[in-house]
């Protein structure tokens with residue numbers, strides 16, 4: 100099983116989660132590393148490896164002194180760059196006493212962390228997500244823990260033919276099968292597909308969220324994009340005779356915890372002319388239930404992979420085109436890092 104690349108921006112938390120802890124710490128396991136996040140007095144966010152340089156003890160079990168972090172075991176104290184600035188039992192800290200500091204960027208609802216080669220973060224910024232911050236868009240979100248590898252999640256969301264078996268209530272009435280992918284676009288580092296659906300009346304969830312007349316028929320355009328290993332974006336546009344009348348974006352921040360566990364930061368964003376006032380509550384409930392079923396299947400797939408004592412070759416079908424491309428991109432990123 101392909102693991103995951105480290106040279107990547109991953110979502111570490113949402114701004115709301117950091118706001119909730121206030122002056123306290125937020126501890127997370129990201130890419131097989133324990134990281135502690137805290138907000139500094141100038142409003143920026145610091146991220147340090149959640150291990151004291153003195154002994155294997157989490158800094159998040161200590162306390163804050165302004166922008167300093169004091170270890171709860173023997174009191175070694177660190178600044179936001181990870182440098183040890185005080186050891187209570189001696190005059191000066193030993194040279195080289197420091198913990199790793201990670202680059203952090205806040206953008207929209209997400210707090211991104213760079214887990215890769217130090218300095219590599221300057222080469223590329225976190226992916227842009229303009230629909231998550233303004234321009235008529237509204238969003239709701241949640242965080243989920245999934246006992247499955249990051250790649251399984253990308254593959255799952257790049258092949259939505261599973262909706263007929265798993266989420267039949269999401270399918271517009273009268274559509275018996277999803278048309279084939281119209282286009283699969285690939286760059287060196289990303290892949291996306293486009294699919295158009297024939298005109299059909301609204302499914303109950305579409306009518307409830309969009310506020311559109313459920314007696315009318317509409318077209319739909321669906322896209323799915325593997326943006327980076329840490330981000331998957333899916334758009335779903337309901338179109339009338341004059342163009343889009345309701346737009347929905349499902350954003351998944353996929354953050355590896357370990358090769359067999361992934362944190363999912365899900366955001367559902369929408370905009371439209373006749374949006375119902377409780378669209379947020381409706382969509383949050385619908386996509387939460389979908390995520391429950393997705394997670395159950397993904398964890399089962401991971402279990403089956405773990406049980407396969409000898410690796411098996413599973414067949415691909417046409418609908419897997421985008422997923423197969425994503426697997427190749429991810430595999431080559433991991434192999435590049437291993438070869439360095």
Ligand code: FES
Nearest residue numbers: 151153170173175
């Ligand atoms: S373990 Fe942190 S100061 Fe000793």
